[in-house]
Amino acid sequence: MTLKNYLPLILFLLTILAISCKNTEIHKSTEKPNKPNIVLIYADDLGYGDISPYGGIGLQTPNLDSLASQSIVFRNAYATGATCTPSRYSLLTGNYAWRKKGTGVAKGDESLLIDTMSTTLPSTLKSAGYETGIVGKWHLGLGGSGGPDWNGKITPGPLEIGFDYSYIIPATGDRVPCVFVENHHIVNLDLNDPIKVDYKEKIGDWPTGKENPELLKMKPSQGHDNTIVNGISRIGWMTGGSNALWDDETIAQQLVKKSTDFIELNKNEPFFLYLSTHDIHVPRVPNKMFQGKSGLGPRGDVILQLDWTVGEIMSLLRQQQLLDNTIVIFSSDNGPVLDDGYYDQARELNGAHKPAGEFRGGKYSSLEGGSRIPLIVRWPDGKGKGTISNAMVSQVDFLKSFGRLAGVDKIENDVIDSQDLLDVLLGNDKVGRNSLVQESFEGPLSYVEGTWKYIAPHNGPELVPWGPKIETGFLPKPQLYNLKEDSGESNNLSDKFPEKKEDMAKKLASILKNSFTNKLEVNVEQY
Numbered sequence: 001m002t003l004k005n006y007l008p009l010i011l012f013l014l015t016i017l018a019i020s021c022k023n024t025e026i027h028k029s030t031e032k033p034n035k036p037n038i039v040l041i042y043a044d045d046l047g048y049g050d051i052s053p054y055g056g057i058g059l060q061t062p063n064l065d066s067l068a069s070q071s072i073v074f075r076n077a078y079a080t081g082a083t084c085t086p087s088r089y090s091l092l093t094g095n096y097a098w099r100k101k102g103t104g105v106a107k108g109d110e111s112l113l114i115d116t117m118s119t120t121l122p123s124t125l126k127s128a129g130y131e132t133g134i135v136g137k138w139h140l141g142l143g144g145s146g147g148p149d150w151n152g153k154i155t156p157g158p159l160e161i162g163f164d165y166s167y168i169i170p171a172t173g174d175r176v177p178c179v180f181v182e183n184h185h186i187v188n189l190d191l192n193d194p195i196k197v198d199y200k201e202k203i204g205d206w207p208t209g210k211e212n213p214e215l216l217k218m219k220p221s222q223g224h225d226n227t228i229v230n231g232i233s234r235i236g237w238m239t240g241g242s243n244a245l246w247d248d249e250t251i252a253q254q255l256v257k258k259s260t261d262f263i264e265l266n267k268n269e270p271f272f273l274y275l276s277t278h279d280i281h282v283p284r285v286p287n288k289m290f291q292g293k294s295g296l297g298p299r300g301d302v303i304l305q306l307d308w309t310v311g312e313i314m315s316l317l318r319q320q321q322l323l324d325n326t327i328v329i330f331s332s333d334n335g336p337v338l339d340d341g342y343y344d345q346a347r348e349l350n351g352a353h354k355p356a357g358e359f360r361g362g363k364y365s366s367l368e369g370g371s372r373i374p375l376i377v378r379w380p381d382g383k384g385k386g387t388i389s390n391a392m393v394s395q396v397d398f399l400k401s402f403g404r405l406a407g408v409d410k411i412e413n414d415v416i417d418s419q420d421l422l423d424v425l426l427g428n429d430k431v432g433r434n435s436l437v438q439e440s441f442e443g444p445l446s447y448v449e450g451t452w453k454y455i456a457p458h459n460g461p462e463l464v465p466w467g468p469k470i471e472t473g474f475l476p477k478p479q480l481y482n483l484k485e486d487s488g489e490s491n492n493l494s495d496k497f498p499e500k501k502e503d504m505a506k507k508l509a510s511i512l513k514n515s516f517t518n519k520l521e522v523n524v525e526q527y
């Protein structure tokens with residue numbers, strides 16, 4: 001038999017194949033995804049009192065106000081830490097960061113802090129069929145024990161802990177290298193101009209803030225006097241990779257663009273986007289659109305820029321008709337700070353604005369200002385729209401809560417601290433957590449249970465020692481506050497209620513037992 005004899009059969013088979021492909025296509029494009037998408041917009045250093053849904057004054061944030069009016073506004077929500085790395089570690093792993101050594105503020109060339117074998121929020125959602133993406137600040141280390149191979153394949157990182165796509169600022173805007181990493185590689189890196197990074201000593205011959213202050217467009221007030229990139233001196237030294245350097249004025253635009261691409265690409269799948277903004281961390285370099293617009297200086301201007309980011313994401317979701325199938329969550333990684341190491345007039349132009357709202361302390365602190373943060377949750381069906389919840393909830397709970405929402409009924413037992421608070425996030429349960437631990441920059445000293453707050457005795461300084469003028473809440477004697485009557489933690493009741501104090505001290509000690517709880521490794525030299 002020749003091929004000719006088979007022709008009718010081949011044609012028949014090809015026709016069947018074509019029809020079935022077409023059907024699959026139709027099936028794919030008309031199929032309604034049955035799991036809601038999740039977009040988490042995670043701001044950096046945004047305080048409880050910085051935005052009007054929480055009583056903030058002195059700034060107009062129309063997009064956040066509009067989001068809040070369509071959402072449940074949580075007034076008793078916490079990040080687990082008062083700095084970035086521990087809060088983000090907890091958000092992604094469902095565990096307190098003080099359980100793991102080395103999770104204080106991470107250096108810019110730190111190796112990956114999350115165990116690639118562990119259960120994470122993105123890996124949980126991925127197992128439920130979600131496409132998972134991170135766009136923005138990472139600050140959880142990259143690479144194996146030797147740290148990241150900047151000129152090669154940067155791994156392990158977000159892709160090894162459950163993200164399908166990543167476009168990240170490796171550490172922070174004020175730490176070198178000032179480049180974006182997309183999946184495993186630095187974006188726009190020319191290998192003829194390799195990048196070198198050092199956190200111990202100067203590398204290369206690029207000017208530094210210390211040696212060439214005349215080249216600076218923003219001067220450091222503390223630290224931040226190493227390599228100058230775009231007229232701003234940073235923490236750490238770098239050289240090379242000139243083509244890859246980001247432009248500080250367009251970081252927000254770039255992150256919105258990459259988020260938009262991710263959403264458009266995955267709009268037919270259930271997707272999880274963790275958009276981790278650089279705003280409002282230092283260095284605060286607003287885009288021209290926002291420069292001078294807030295009246296509060298660059299810190300206020302980057303709050304407007306953050307508000308713009310929220311507006312862009314919401315209008316994209318609207319345009320793509322995804323709003324009725326997407327949960328939008330807005331929160332922050334830790335409390336606010338005015339002067340965080342650069343002279344940007346944040347303190348001088350602050351006026352009547354109260355970044356931490358009614359709370360004492362701020363970023364770094366064991367007081368409420370350190371980790372009580374805004375949390376706004378918008379449900380696609382308008383559930384709880386425009387209401388306030390006073391239920392206690394922590395970001396560490398997102399893993400189990402959104403895991404359940406995604407239909408994952410078994411979470412591995414390496415997730416210790418996360419609680420399934422889906423009913424709280426939905427506004428049904430008005431109580432929430434019974435208790436939680438708050439981590440200051442010197443470790444987990446505070447314990448909140450119901451309306452009571454206990455801070456363990458600690459001999460640290462009363463003010464953050466490197467300049468921000470923030471109260472740490474550290475005292476050599478125990479502190480006990482009734483947050484219901486005294487949210488500003490001004491009336492220490494530990495002598496008045498010794499039994500309560502003892503009870504809370506014991507509970508905190510028993511939670512911390514068998515965990516790494518020594519003073520966290522803070523790189524004090526840089527302060």
Ligand code: NG6
Nearest residue numbers: 083084085105172222223224340341
């Ligand atoms: C501190 C930096 C501060 C900020 C912080 C981390 C100095 C004087 N201060 O060491 O500017 O980068 O670390 O902030 O260097 S966080 O929000 O990422 O935790």
Ligand code: CA
Nearest residue numbers: 044045084333
């Ligand atoms: Ca932060």
